[in-house]
Amino acid sequence: DYQCFSFCNTVMDSVVFTQVSFFIIEGFKERKLILFAIFLPMYILILVGNSMIIYLVRTDPRLNSPMYFFLHCLSFSDLIYTSNTVPNMLSGFLVEVKTISKAGCFAQMYIFISIGITGRGFLTVMAFDRYVAICNPLRYTSIMTRKVRYLLLFVSFVFGSFIAWPAFSLALPLPFCGPNVIKHTFCDHSSLIRLACTDTSVNNIVGLFFALLSLLSTFLLILMSYILIGKTIIKMGSVERKKAAATCVSHLIVVCISYVSSVCVYISYRIPSFDAEARLIISVLYSVLTPLLNPFIYSLRNKELQDAMKRAFCKFFRASNMVRKTVPSIVS
Numbered sequence: 001d002y003q004c005f006s007f008c009n010t011v012m013d014s015v016v017f018t019q020v021s022f023f024i025i026e027g028f029k030e031r032k033l034i035l036f037a038i039f040l041p042m043y044i045l046i047l048v049g050n051s052m053i054i055y056l057v058r059t060d061p062r063l064n065s066p067m068y069f070f071l072h073c074l075s076f077s078d079l080i081y082t083s084n085t086v087p088n089m090l091s092g093f094l095v096e097v098k099t100i101s102k103a104g105c106f107a108q109m110y111i112f113i114s115i116g117i118t119g120r121g122f123l124t125v126m127a128f129d130r131y132v133a134i135c136n137p138l139r140y141t142s143i144m145t146r147k148v149r150y151l152l153l154f155v156s157f158v159f160g161s162f163i164a165w166p167a168f169s170l171a172l173p174l175p176f177c178g179p180n181v182i183k184h185t186f187c188d189h190s191s192l193i194r195l196a197c198t199d200t201s202v203n204n205i206v207g208l209f210f211a212l213l214s215l216l217s218t219f220l221l222i223l224m225s226y227i228l229i230g231k232t233i234i235k236m237g238s239v240e241r242k243k244a245a246a247t248c249v250s251h252l253i254v255v256c257i258s259y260v261s262s263v264c265v266y267i268s269y270r271i272p273s274f275d276a277e278a279r280l281i282i283s284v285l286y287s288v289l290t291p292l293l294n295p296f297i298y299s300l301r302n303k304e305l306q307d308a309m310k311r312a313f314c315k316f317f318r319a320s321n322m323v324r325k326t327v328p329s330i331v332s
Contacts, residue, residue: 020176023105023195025098027089027185028280036093042288043086049295050075052309060308066129066144067247068305071298073153074122078291081115084108085186085287092185102176105187110168112287113189118160119290120218123258125152126251127225134244135232163214167207174198183276185284190269215262222255250301254294261286 028035057063057072085108092098100108133140167189174196184191189207193200226248233244265286268279299305 020102020178020180022099022101022180023187023192024181025088025092025100025185025187026181026183027092027098028277032093036090039086039093039284039288040090042292043082043090046082046086046288046291047079049299050079050291053295053298053305054079056305056308056312060311063304063308066149067126067133069149070122070126070129070152073156074119074126074294077115077119077122078294080111081119082288082291084111084115089185089284100187105182105192106168106172109171109187109189109192110164112186113167114160114164116160117163117214118156120214120258121156121159123251123255124218124221125156127222127255128152130248130251131225131229133247134229159214163210166210167203170203170206171196174200174203184280186287188283211266215259215266219259226252246301250298253297253301254290257293258290261289 053075054072057068088098088100088108129144132143136143171189171193174193175198176195177197178195180195182188182191182195190204193203193207196203229244229248233241236244261282265283268274268282299309
């Protein structure tokens with residue numbers, strides 16, 4: 001009887017461990033249509049704004065500089081970052097139960113972490129670009145060559161992939177035997193590992209360590225760049241000082257928004273008494289806020305981008321007028 005009982009328990013355990021093949025994304029429980037009406041326009045603006053920057057940099061020869069090259073890389077990473085989670089979140093607002101496969105959930109988690117950290121890598125590289133342009137203007141073109149640009153681009157992607165890998169690799173073999181309800185709008189690392197049927201203290205420590213490593217390392221490099229930039233700007237004349245500072249303001253605003261919002265998210269997750277609904281709202285806003293504001297901040301404060309946008313619209317209207325004039329002549 002004891003052998004039969006042990007055998008039955010073993011069989012039952014194996015069945016339980018293999019039955020979780022998908023997860024339910026709980027998300028927000030109330031006001032789903034209102035949230036859909038709020039986040040859909042935000043996502044459309046993210047797509048339009050970042051796609052516009054990518055198009056302008058790729059097509060306008062006057063934007064052929066390292067600063068705009070890295071800006072369009074940042075816009076590209078923002079598109080991937082939001083498209084990885086926001087469409088699923090929006091569809092979850094329209095259905096009663098939103099499910100995602102186990103493989104899809106882990107893929108979403110890895111892309112979210114790695115691309116988010118890659119974006120911080122681009123912000124760091126952009127700070128380095130401003131440092132070279134202001135502190136070593138005579139050597140700027142010789143330092144920031146095409147080869148160096150692509151090397152920095154590659155390093156940013158490798159950095160994001162490397163930082164994301166430990167938390168992902170430790171979460172992948174975890175047993176999930178139920179419940180399978182993720183209390184988030186996407187497959188967030190912290191929300192996912194809470195569902196594991198084993199001790200996840202190591203996962204929490206590793207996840208927190210590499211999250212802090214990505215935040216602090218990039219922040220300190222950006223801070224170091226701007227300290228050196230500040231020392232150089234102080235020695236300049238008033239006209240040169242304003243011109244040099246103007247090239248840094250947009251980047252500094254984006255950096256402040258990005259790091260302040262990420263700190264708020266991490267603090268909310270480390271306070272057990274923090275309201276779950278408020279934590280979820282902060283987390284969702286964090287995932288869309290920076291990609292939404294980046295194009296507007298750079299476009300509103302950058303005259304070269306504004307001029308490139310005007311040239312693009314003028315080119316479009318000239319082409320549409322030519323089409324209107326051509327069609328009647330063909331018809332007649």
